[in-house]
Amino acid sequence: MRPEELLHTTPQGLYSPAGDFFIDPTRPVARALVTHGHSDHARAGHGAVLAMAQTLDIMAIRYGEGFAGTTQAAAYGARVEVNGVGVTFHPAGHILGSAQIALDWRGCTIVASGDYKPGADPTAAPFAPVRCHVFISEATFGLPVFRHPVPADEIAKLTSSLALFPERAHLVGAYALGKAQRVMALLRTAGHDRPILLHGAMERLTDYYRTQGIDLGETRPAREATAAERAGAVVLCPPGALNDVWSRRFPDPVTAFASGWMRIRARARQNGVELPLILSDHADWDELQAAIRATGCEEVWVTHGQEDALVHWATQEGLRARPLHMVGYGEEEGEGAAPEPPVSPTNPEAAP
Amino acid sequence: MNRFAALLDRLAYEPRRNGKVRLIADYFHHTPDPERGWALAALTGSLSFRNAKPGLIRQLIGERTDPVLFALSYDYVGDLSETVALMWPAPHGLNDTEPPPLSAIVHALTHMGRAEMPAVLASLLDRLDETGRWALLKLITGGLRIGVSARLAKTAVAALGERAPDEIELVWPGLAAPYEELFAWAEGRGPKPETEDPAPFRPVMLSHPLEDADFDKLDPAAFRAEWKWDGIRVQAARAAGLEGRHVTRLYSRTGEDISGAFPDLAEAFAFDGVVDGELLILREGRVQSFNVLQQRLNRKVVSPRLLMEFPAHIRAYDLLVEGGEDLRELPFEARRARLEALIAAHPTEGRLDLSPLVPFATWDQLAAARADPAAHGAGEDAEAVEGVMLKRVDSLYLPGRPKGPWWKWKRDPHSVDAVLMYAQRGHGKRSSYYSDYTFGVWTEAGELVPVGKAYFGFTDAELVEIDRFVRRHTVNRFGPVREVVHTPTEGLVLEVAFEGLARSTRHRSGLAMRFPRIARLRWDKPPGEADRLETLERMIGDESHAPRRAKAVLGKQPSPAGEM
Numbered sequence: 058m059r060p061e062e063l064l065h066t067t068p069q070g071l072y073s074p075a076g077d078f079f080i081d082p083t084r085p086v087a088r089a090l091v092t093h094g095h096s097d098h099a100r101a102g103h104g105a106v107l108a109m110a111q112t113l114d115i116m117a118i119r120y121g122e123g124f125a126g127t128t129q130a131a132a133y134g135a136r137v138e139v140n141g142v143g144v145t146f147h148p149a150g151h152i153l154g155s156a157q158i159a160l161d162w163r164g165c166t167i168v169a170s171g172d173y174k175p176g177a178d179p180t181a182a183p184f185a186p187v188r189c190h191v192f193i194s195e196a197t198f199g200l201p202v203f204r205h206p207v208p209a210d211e212i213a214k215l216t217s218s219l220a221l222f223p224e225r226a227h228l229v230g231a232y233a234l235g236k237a238q239r240v241m242a243l244l245r246t247a248g249h250d251r252p253i254l255l256h257g258a259m260e261r262l263t264d265y266y267r268t269q270g271i272d273l274g275e276t277r278p279a280r281e282a283t284a285a286e287r288a289g290a291v292v293l294c295p296p297g298a299l300n301d302v303w304s305r306r307f308p309d310p311v312t313a314f315a316s317g318w319m320r321i322r323a324r325a326r327q328n329g330v331e332l333p334l335i336l337s338d339h340a341d342w343d344e345l346q347a348a349i350r351a352t353g354c355e356e357v358w359v360t361h362g363q364e365d366a367l368v369h370w371a372t373q374e375g376l377r378a379r380p381l382h383m384v385g386y387g388e389e390e391g392e393g394a395a396p397e398p399p400v401s402p403t404n405p406e407a408a409p
Numbered sequence: 410m411n412r413f414a415a416l417l418d419r420l421a422y423e424p425r426r427n428g429k430v431r432l433i434a435d436y437f438h439h440t441p442d443p444e445r446g447w448a449l450a451a452l453t454g455s456l457s458f459r460n461a462k463p464g465l466i467r468q469l470i471g472e473r474t475d476p477v478l479f480a481l482s483y484d485y486v487g488d489l490s491e492t493v494a495l496m497w498p499a500p501h502g503l504n505d506t507e508p509p510p511l512s513a514i515v516h517a518l519t520h521m522g523r524a525e526m527p528a529v530l531a532s533l534l535d536r537l538d539e540t541g542r543w544a545l546l547k548l549i550t551g552g553l554r555i556g557v558s559a560r561l562a563k564t565a566v567a568a569l570g571e572r573a574p575d576e577i578e579l580v581w582p583g584l585a586a587p588y589e590e591l592f593a594w595a596e597g598r599g600p601k602p603e604t605e606d607p608a609p610f611r612p613v614m615l616s617h618p619l620e621d622a623d624f625d626k627l628d629p630a631a632f633r634a635e636w637k638w639d640g641i642r643v644q645a646a647r648a649a650g651l652e653g654r655h656v657t658r659l660y661s662r663t664g665e666d667i668s669g670a671f672p673d674l675a676e677a678f679a680f681d682g683v684v685d686g687e688l689l690i691l692r693e694g695r696v697q698s699f700n701v702l703q704q705r706l707n708r709k710v711v712s713p714r715l716l717m718e719f720p721a722h723i724r725a726y727d728l729l730v731e732g733g734e735d736l737r738e739l740p741f742e743a744r745r746a747r748l749e750a751l752i753a754a755h756p757t758e759g760r761l762d763l764s765p766l767v768p769f770a771t772w773d774q775l776a777a778a779r780a781d782p783a784a785h786g787a788g789e790d791a792e793a794v795e796g797v798m799l800k801r802v803d804s805l806y807l808p809g810r811p812k813g814p815w816w817k818w819k820r821d822p823h824s825v826d827a828v829l830m831y832a833q834r835g836h837g838k839r840s841s842y843y844s845d846y847t848f849g850v851w852t853e854a855g856e857l858v859p860v861g862k863a864y865f866g867f868t869d870a871e872l873v874e875i876d877r878f879v880r881r882h883t884v885n886r887f888g889p890v891r892e893v894v895h896t897p898t899e900g901l902v903l904e905v906a907f908e909g910l911a912r913s914t915r916h917r918s919g920l921a922m923r924f925p926r927i928a929r930l931r932w933d934k935p936p937g938e939a940d941r942l943e944t945l946e947r948m949i950g951d952e953s954h955a956p957r958r959a960k961a962v963l964g965k966q967p968s969p970a971g972e973m
């Protein structure tokens with residue numbers, strides 16, 4: 058049996074002819090399995106959606122209750138069958154509710170890992186490798202120049218800057234779903250106990266994380282904060298707001314950006330960042346290799362990112378490897394694509 | 410080294426001067442001797458690391474990584490040192506040992522021979538983290554750009570205690586790395602370091618540019634005027650050394666010792682004292698253009714022929730020290746009288762003369778002299794006059810740029826009407842504004858060609874207006890750059906003032922502008938009526954001075970907006 062009979066690429070995304078469903082389709086389809094809530098993977102308008110309960114909740118927050126015809130909640134490790142194909146969700150460690158989806162059919166196992174990160178994260182269930190024949194991996198940071206530093210050291214850059222410039226607000230650009238909450242959790246672990254000010258675009262998702270038992274300490278809407286409360290405060294906002302008119306309400310801020318891209322100086326400079334925080338929710342070069350090895354797979358398919366380098370490495374390791382050249386992924390969370398701010402100078406508070 | 414590297418990394422991103430001072434002071438505060446002293450030496454440019462060529466770095470990384478992965482990575486990152494720093498495969502286990510301190514790195518790099526360089530460098534890279542490797546590679550390839558001047562680093566030393574930056578400057582020339590006595594004194598733990606140098610540099614006094622609005626507030630009777638010469642500001646110091654032998658030094662205005670390049674001047678000094686003046690080339694008693702001076706500055710070897718062909722000269726305008734007596738606390742008029750008497754008493758065969766005063770009673774009279782120096786006493790040297798200097802008769806010689814006592818009033822700059830083509834976001838306080846502007850003029854074919862880039866000259870209110878215009882009239886984006894509409898009927902005309910024009914093969918227009926700034930926004934003018942390239946080309950022909958670019962190392966190049 059060829060693995061392509063179980064799963065192959067189509068213009069809408071990965072499709073299973075055996076089970077008649079898509080994984081993370083980029084356009085509306087009849088039946089979709091969704092790995093996680095980032096909008097490049099989770100889109101509105103499908104007929105039926107199977108995803109982790111938390112992913113379904115996040116989709117409802119972002120798109121409204123009627124985002125799909127019907128929904129079905131999955132649980133980590135619990136196998137279900139879809140048209141005879143076995144489907145099991147496993148933790149991906151990327152954001153809250155993120156999952157790898159393992160398909161088994163006629164003795165062949167394929168794992169579509171979505172976005173994943175083996176590193177520790179207090180806001181996500183830890184990544185668990187799954188044995189399989191074919192492992193489908195992203196390669197957002199698939200170059201040997203990407204070795205993510207220890208997250209606590211990056212947060213220490215922020216707290217020591219707060220100590221050195223206590224009169225200046227520290228604007229931290231961070232993606233609204235996942236990265237923002239991880240930054241808050243890391244700050245709390247580092248002992249930062251002041252209220253954290255939030256851009257309007259991240260309030261609802263942050264409240265949702267709290268309902269899932271994740272302690273993020275006290276947060277307040279940035280727009281309601283007084284000048285005294287803004288001085289020396291951490292203010293979280295979507296990356297696009299850093300250079301937008303929204304940021305003008307903070308006199309003389311320190312501009313930080315939490316992203317794996319901050320590793321590359323030209324990227325940080327291009328965005329006018331003064332305090333780059335190298336904090337990623339994707340696997341780095343070493344982690345990609347370790348994750349692939351841990352699955353014991355014979356074949357690697359690379360969805361998006363730095364496919365060439367990862368395929369080159371895998372081939373040298375004696376694995377069959379090929380790029381899938383998938384488009385439409387990595388665009389939302391500011392880690393897959395260059396973090397260019399949004400185009401319109403309209404009110405950024407009205408973001409999704 | 411990792412901590413120092415982290416400081417360099419942070420400085421490279423910090424746009425504000427005060428922010429940089431605080432970061433450096435904080436580092437000094439938390440770093441023990443002698444490590445912080447070596448860091449100070451590196452920041453002030455007092456360390457010279459052995460030069461490593463990019464070829465060596467490529468060779469080292471080539472021996473350790475897969476060529477395909479290196480090529481993909483280099484292509485992606487775009488900078489060799491940074492690529493190597495990030496992908497260097499540090500052996501496991503070595504990370505547990507203490508990373509090498511900066512002092513050890515300085516020691517290793519100064520004492521190794523050329524043949525040992527690859528092995529020493531590799532072992533250092535093995536023991537540093539990513540940022541440490543980046544900083545080391547940048548230091549040894551000379552590519553570190555963090556926007557920190559020696560003055561700024563000394564200001565950070567001063568910020569450790571109650572000292573003023575100028576006090577640090579005063580003791581600096583006699584000190585050497587790792588500066589333990591300096592730190593002890595700055596922190597109030599030790600005595601003032603004794604300077605060993607008999608002829609140290611004295612920090613210079615600088616002026617502010619005069620604006621039209623300033624005249625109403627200034628009384629002409631309170632000022633004296635001098636010509637502003639188009640040469641290089643220097644300080645000549647001569648004093649008796651320990652064994653009674655005289656030491657003569659020539660300093661640039663930033664305190665760099667440039668005596669070696671001007672042995673002819675050192676010989677000519679016949680008295681002990683410190684003179685502030687302009688370095689010029691004189692031939693047959695006539696001041697030559699800056700272009701001629703530049704030719705002497707560009708030569709590395711000071712040959713007898715060079716000394717003959719380009720005889721150096723100092724035109725003196727202030728006296729800071731006479732004999733052993735410090736005159737800086739005297740008013741300008743008293744220092745001037747002492748200077749005149751001293752020069753009259755020591756004829757120096759044309760090597761040193763007095764910069765004359767320009768007589769005037771009203772601002773209008775001075776404006777006339779400034780407009781036509783030849784007819785007002787500058788005579789044949791008029792071409793080397795770039796304006797006038799105004800000095801209050803009661804002004805003490807204060808280091809730095811105090812506002813009020815000294816003014817410079819340059820001759821009118823050129824200006825053209827150009828069309829805004831591209832705008833880029835600024836840095837620091839301006840990062841939410843499009844504040845860097847590329848502008849162009851029309852070619853004969855009716856096409857706009859960029860002729861320069863300006864990022865100052867406008868008011869805060871004008872910045873807001875331009876920013877709004879840019880956001881509403883964007884036609885294209887390239888990363889942080891926006892292209893704005895620029896057709897003959899639609900677009901924004903900027904009146905751009907500049908100091909000079911030069912031919913340049915690097916620009917499509919064939920021209921390069923010196924110090925362009927936005928003088929006015931011409932909302933009233935349709936872009937089609939902006940200036941043409943021919944007009945600018947004609948200006949080059951009219952330039953009485955050959956266009957020039959001062960040698961930055963001598964501190965002549967001003968940085969009008971460099972420290973926003």
Ligand SMILES: [Zn+2]
Binds near residue numbers: 095151172
């Ligand atoms: Zn994602």
Ligand SMILES: [Zn+2]
Binds near residue numbers: 098172386387390
């Ligand atoms: Zn993604």
